[in-house]
Amino acid sequence: MFAKLKSNFFQYRLIIAVSILSAAIVAYEIQLMHFLTIVQWHHFAYMVISIALLGFGASGTLLSIFRKWMLERIDFLLPFLMISSGILMTVVIRASRHDFFLFDSYTLFVDRSQFSRLLGTYLLFFLPFFSGALAIGLIFIKRISRIGTFYFSDLLGSGLGGILAIFLFWQFSPQEIPSLIAVLPIIAGVIIIHKKVRKYLIPYTILSLSLVVYHLSKPFDLLPSQFKSISYALNLPEAKIDQQISSPYGLVQVVSSPAQRYAPGLSLTYNGNITPSAAIFNNGDWYTSIPNRSDMDTTSILNYTTMALPYSLYEPKRVLLLEIGAGLDIVQALNNGAEKIIAIEPNATVVSLLKNEYASVTDSLFYDPRVEIRVQDPRTFLNQTGEKYDIIQLPLLGSFGGSVGLNALQEENLMTKEAFVEMWQRLTPDGMIVLSSWIDLPPKISLKSAAMISESLESIQIKEPLNHIAAIRSWGTITFVIKKEPLSKMEIAKVILFCEEHNFDPVLLPGITANERVQFNTMEDETFFYDLDGMFSSQREKIIHDYDFNIRSATDNKPYFFQFLRWKKFPDLVKTMGGKSTVFLELGYLITAVTFIQVVILALLFIILPLFRLGFKGGNKSWVVTYFVALGFGYMFLEIVFIKYFVLYLGHPIYSVATVISVMLISSGIGSYYSSRYKTYRVTLLKITGLIAILILLYTFVIGVFLSSTVGLPMIMKILLTVAIIGLPSFFMGMPFPIGLKIVNDDKKSNVPWAWGINGCISVISTSLAVIIAVEMGFIAVMLFAALAYSIAFLSNFFIRTKGIK
Template identity: 30%
Template sequence: MRIFSDRNRINISLLLISFSIFLYQVCLLRIISIADYYHFAFLIVSVALLGFGISGSFLYFFTSKIKNPGLIRLIFAFGFSITVFLSFVLINRIPFDSFRIMWEIKQVFYLLAYYFFLLLPFFFGGSFIGYVLQSNERPGVIYFYNLIGSALGAIAFIIIMKPIGKTGVIVSTAAMGVAATLIILNKKYLKQFLTLCLSFLIVVALLYQFYPAIFEIRMSPYKSLPSVLRNPGSKILISEENPYSLLDVISSESIRSAPGLSLKYNDVPPPQLGLTVDGDNISVITEVKKDAGRLKESDLIKRGGALEFLNYLPVSVVFESSPELKNILIIEPGGGLDVLASLYFSNHNNITVLQNNEMAVDLLKNEKIITDFNGNIYNRKNIKIYEMPGRNFIKQADDKYDLIIVSLSDSFHPVSSGAYSLNEDYLYTVESVSGLMNILAENGMISITRWIQFPPSEDLKVISTLVESAEKTGMDGISSKVFAFRSWSTLTVMFKNGRFTDGEINKLSNKIDALNFDAVYYAGVKSEETNKYNQLEKTYYFDYFKRVIESGKQERESFYRQYYFNIKPSTDNNPYFYNFFKFRQIPEIVRFFGKSTQPFGGGSYLVLISAMAISVILSLIFILFPLRLKKVGINFKRDFKFLGYFLVIGFGFFFIELPFIQKFILVLDKPAVSLAVILFSLMLSAGIGSYLSSRVNTRLELIISIIVVYIILFVTLSGFVIDFIIVKQLWQRAIYTVLIVFPLGFFMGMPFPKGIAAARQTRPEIIPWLWAVNGFASVIGSIAAVMISIHLGFLAVIVLSAVMYILALALYRYIKT
C-alpha cells in the first residue's frame, strides 16, 4: 500500500526541485562573488530566466512527442541533479575573468561558455516544473507547490550556509534533486534510476572525501589571496565562511603593507598577517611586541621601535592636526592598522570601531593566534567595537566625534581595470558622508584616504562628494575646511567641522614637508607649493581640487560633464563609487579592445554589454527562433498588441526586481541577503497574486493603478522608510523588507495571467509566442535594469517600470476592443 498517491509524490518532487533551484540561485551569488570581483546578481537572474525560457520552447516542441510522462519527469529531475554538480565543477574550470575582459577578446567567449553551463540546471529544473504544470489538470495546486518551494529555497540559503558551507549547499541541492527523482520513481524504471541515483551520490561523496579540490572555487589570479599564495612559504592560517563572506588570514613573508608610507622611512615595517574577504582587499594585522607578558590595559603602546613606521604614514599627519581627541570613530579598518595607529598616537582616548563583518571581529578579539600577534589591541577597555555598517551606526549614534577615519581597507585596483565598477558602495555616497558630518563634534574632522590613480579619478570623486555633502548639510566656507595631501601612492582628504587656522595649516604643512608628502589643497596654497616631491608633469591634483572646491554648483556640474572620467558624487540612488565610465570613452574602448588595458573606468561595464549581447543572441536562437521554425500562426501586424503587452510586463517586472535587489543592499547589508529576501518576497507575493487573479475578477485598470501608485509612493518615500528601517536589527529589517515588497509583488503577479486569459479568448494559437516574448523581455530586462541604473539611478528604473505597466494597460484595452 502506497503512503502517497502519484499526484502527491509529483507535488512533493516539484516542491523539492523548486526549493533547490532557488537555493542554488542564491548560492551562485556567493560563488561568483568569491571567484570574481562582483556578485553579478543580474547575471544570475538573467541566466536562470534564460534557462526557464529555453525549457519552455523545448517543451512546446517536444511535448506532443512524449509517449511516457513518467520517464520524462525522471529524466528532467535527475538531469537537474547531475547538471547542478556539473555546472558548479565546469564553471570553476572556465578561466573567465572580468578583470581581463578589456584586453582579451577570448574572455567574451569564456563568458558565453559560463552562460551555457550556468543555465543547464535551470533548463532541466524549468523543464520539470513546466512539464508538471502543463500536464496536470489542477495547475493551481501545482503552482502553489512551486511557489512555496521557490520562496523557501531563496531564504533557506541564509540559514543553512554557515553550518554546511557553500560546498555543502551544492551537494545538498544535487541530493534534493536525487530525492525528487526517487520520490517519483515507479517500478518500471526502479532498477535503472535507482542505480543511476546511487552511483551519482557515491561519486559525489567519494570526490568530496578524496578529491575536495574539485569543490574549491577558482578565484581570479589577480585577487589578493591567490597573488599572495604564489609567494614561497605563504599559507592560510585561518579560513572561515558564513552566508555573506569568506574570510582568510594569511601568513607570508611577502606581506608588508603600509599604504602611503613615506619614502623617507628607511627601515622595514614589522611582520604582518594578511586578512582577505572573499579572497580580495587584503588588509594587514600588524605584530605588536611586548617586553614581557601580555599588554596590560595601563600600558602605552611604546613610541619608536618596530612601530616607528606609523610616524611615516599619512595617518600621522591626521593626528598631528589635533593631538587632543576625546572620541575617535574608525570605519572599516580591516585588519586594524588604523586602530593600532590611533592607540599609538592617542592611546587613552575613546575609540569606536565599526566593522561590518562578524567573523573578522570575532577573529581579532578572540582568536588566540591573532590576539597574541597583534597585542590584543581589540580588547582594550577604551575600544568599543560595533558589528554593523557605518550607515546603520550614523543613524543611531548619540556621541559626537572629534575624528572620523574612513579607513583605506581595500586593495589597489587600477582604474583602467574597472574591476569594481559595478559594486554598490553605500559608504561613499552623499547621504553617508552627510551623516558623518552630522556626528562631528565642533572642530571635529573626517579623514578619507584613497589610492592615487592617474589620471585622477576616485580622489576627485571623494572631494566632490565631500563638497556636495557639506552643501547639503548647510555648511559654507568649504575652502577653509579642507586640507588635502598626497604621498607617492595615496591621497588623504581632511575635512573639518570648522576652519583650519593658520597655525594648524603651518603645522600640517611642516609635517607633510618632513615626510616628503605633497600638498594638494588648503586655503591659500599656491600652485608651486603642491608638486614638490612626488612630481607630475603638471599640478593636476591642485588644479582639479581647486576647481571642485571653489566653484559654484553650476560650474562644478560643468566640470563633471567635461572631465574624462565620471567623477560625479555617488548617491544612495546611484551608489557606484568605483564606476568612472562615460559613453564618450566608447570610441577608445572599440579602438583598443583586445589589444591592451584601457584608460577608462568601466571594465565591468564590458561584462554588462557582453552579457546583454549573449542573452539577446541565445534568446533569439533558443526561445524565439524555434517558434518561427515551427510556423506558429503569428501575424505581427495583427498581434503586435499581444506581443507588446507581454513584452512590456516582462520589462516592468524586472525593472522592479533588479533595482530592489541592489537598493535593499543598503537595508540588509549584504548582497546575498538582499537577493534571498527580495526573491522570497517577490516569488511568494507574485505567485499568490497570479493564483488569485484567476479566481477573483479584478479589473486590470485597478491592478495597474495600484502598481503605479505604489511605485510613486515608494519613489517619493523610500528615503524616509529606509532611514526608519536601517536602525533595526537584521531580522527586523528583513521582515520590513518583505512587508514593503509583498503588496507590490502581489499585484505585479496579476497582469500576466490576465493577458493569457485575454489571448485564450481570441488568439489561443499564439500563446507560445506570448510566453516566449515575455521570457525574452525578462532575460534582457534584468540586464538592462542594471545598465540604466548605472547612468540614471535605481529610482529612474523603477519609474520606467511604472511606464511599462501603463503601456501594458493601454495595449490591454486595445486587445479588449
C-alpha cells in the same frame, strides 16, 4: 473514488516536487554566483549566470516546438529532467575547473582563445538550469487549470531556496555545497516517479546519488584566477593559507608569508623595520592586513602615513571608524590618545577571526575597553546614531597601482553626498571627517572625492569650503581632512610641519604655493592640481563635463562611486590609449554592457524561434509578447530597487537581500494561490495590473521618506515593516502571471510554453537593464520604469481578442 484519491495524492507530490526543485535552482544560482566570484570576479560571475539563467527562456522555446511529443512522454520526462538537473549541478562546477573549460576573465579581451573556453563555460552552467526549468515548464503546461497553485509552489520554493543557500554557506565549503544542493532535485524526481517507468529511473537515481557521494568525498581545487590578489600573495616565499572560513559574507582566507608586508603610502623618511603581517582575503580579493601589536614597528609605522594627519592636529576623545577590516585604524587611534572608539565592520566573519583565532596577534585589540565593535552596515549606523565624534574616518579607497573598474557596479553608500552630510552632522564642533585613497592614474578617485566634498559643503551653506580642508599626498596615497570649523593658523602650520617631517606634499591648504605642492613628490602632469582646484570653484561643472571619466558626485539615488566610464568619451579614450588599455581601465561596467547585449540577442532568438512552428499570426500573439514582457520587466525592476532600499534600512547586507527576495517571492506565491479564486480573467487583470502600477508609483515618492523616518526603530519593528511594505505589492504581483497563462490557454494552448519562455527571457534581460538604468539614471528611474511596465501590462489587456476568453 480510489482513482480520484490516487490522482490527488500524485498532485500533492507534484506540488512538493516543484517546491523542492525551485528551492534547489535558486540555491544553486546563489552558490554558483558565489563560486564564480571566488575564482573570477563579480562581474564575470554575473555574466555567466545571466547566460545560464536563459535556460528558462530556452525551455519555453523547446516546449513550444516539441510540446505534444513531450506531453506524451511526461511520466518519464518529468522525473528524468529533475534527476538530470541534480546530476548536472554536481558535475558542471567540477568540469569547469578542467583545462578545456578553464578561462581567465582578465585575458578575455587580449587572448582570443579564451572566448571558446568562455562559450564552453556558458554551456556547462546553462545545462542544470535548462533541465530544471524544462521540468517546471512541463508541469505548468500539463496542470494549467491549477496554475495558481503550482506557481505558488514554485515561488514558495524559490523563496526558501535563498534561505537555504545562506544556511549552507555557514556550514559547508564552496566545493561541497553544489553536491549537497544537487540532492534536492534528485529527491524531487524520485517522489514523482511513475510505477511504469520505475525500472528505467531507479538505476539512474542510484547513479546520480553515487556521483554526489563521489564529489563530496573528493573535493576539487578552486583554482582562482592568476590575477586575483590571493594568487599574487600565494606566490610569495613560504606563503600559506593559515585560516579558511566560508560564510554568507564570502570565502575568508588568511595568508601569511615572511615576505608579506603592508604599509600604504609609507613616508620615505621611515627608517624602521616593516614587519611581515598576515593578510585577509575575501573571495580571493585583498581585504585587510592584520596588525601585529606585539611589534612596536607595526604600530609606529602608521604614524608615517598620510592617514595620521588628523592626529597631528589634536588628540581626539571620541573616534568613529567605518569599515575597520582587521583594525589598523583602531591601532592608530589608540596610539594617538583616543578615549572611546566606535568601530563599524560589516563582515561578521572577519570580526570573529580577530576576536578568536587572531586575538593573541592583535593583543586582544577587539576586547580593548576603549573599543566598541559593531557588526553592521556603516551607513545604517550613521542613520541611527545621534552621538557626536571628534573624528569620523572612512576606509582607504582604491588599490595600489589603480584598479580596472571591477568595483564599478558596487554600491558605495559611504561615498555619497547624503552620507557626507550625515557624517558632518555627527561631528563635534571641532570634529573632522577623514577620507583617504590610493593615487590612481589618470586621476579619478581623488577628483570624484573632491567633487563630493565640494558639493556636500555647498549643500550645507559652507561659504568658503577650502578654509575647512587640508589634503596631503605621499608617493602613493592622498588624504583629505575636512574640519567642521575653519582651519586655524596654528592648524595650518601643523599640517605644513607634518608634511615636512614626513616628505609629504600639501595638496589643498589655505595659503599654500604651487611649489609647496610638489616639494617632495613630483608629478609629470600638474593639470591634476588645476582640476582639483576647479572642484572648489565656479569651474567645477565645466571640468566634470569635459573630463574623460565620470567624476560627478555619487548620490543615494546613484551610489556607484567607482563607476567612472562615460560612454560618450569612450571613443576618444580608445583613440588616445588604445582599445585594450581602455578596456582594462573600466572593465566592470563594460562587462555589464556586454552581458546585456549577449542576453538580448539570445533572448530574441529564443522568443522568435518558436514562431516558425506556432505561426507569426493568431492566438493574441501581440498581446502575449507585450503582456509577458511587461510583467518580466516590472517584477525584476522593483526587486532590484527593494534590495537597494532595505539593505540600508536593515543594516546587514547579506540577510537584508535574503529577506527582501524571500518576502517578495513568498508573498507573490500567496498572491498566485489566491488568484485561483478569480473566474473572469480579463477584468481581473485590468484591476490587478492597474493597482500594481499605482502602488509602485506611490512607493516611488514615499518609500524613501518613510524608511528614513523609521530607521531608528527596534530591529523587530523594522523587520515587520519590511514584510508589510514589500509584501503588499508582491502579493498582487503574484497574480498577473498565472492569470495571464490561463488566458493564453483558453485562447490557444500551444502558446502557453511560448509565454512561459518569454517571461523567463525577459526576467534575465531586466536584471541587466535595471543595473544600467540605475547607473545612468538612478534608482528612482528604475522604479518609475517598473510602474510604466505594469501600466503597459494594464493597457495591453484592452487589446485582447476576447473570443473564448473569460
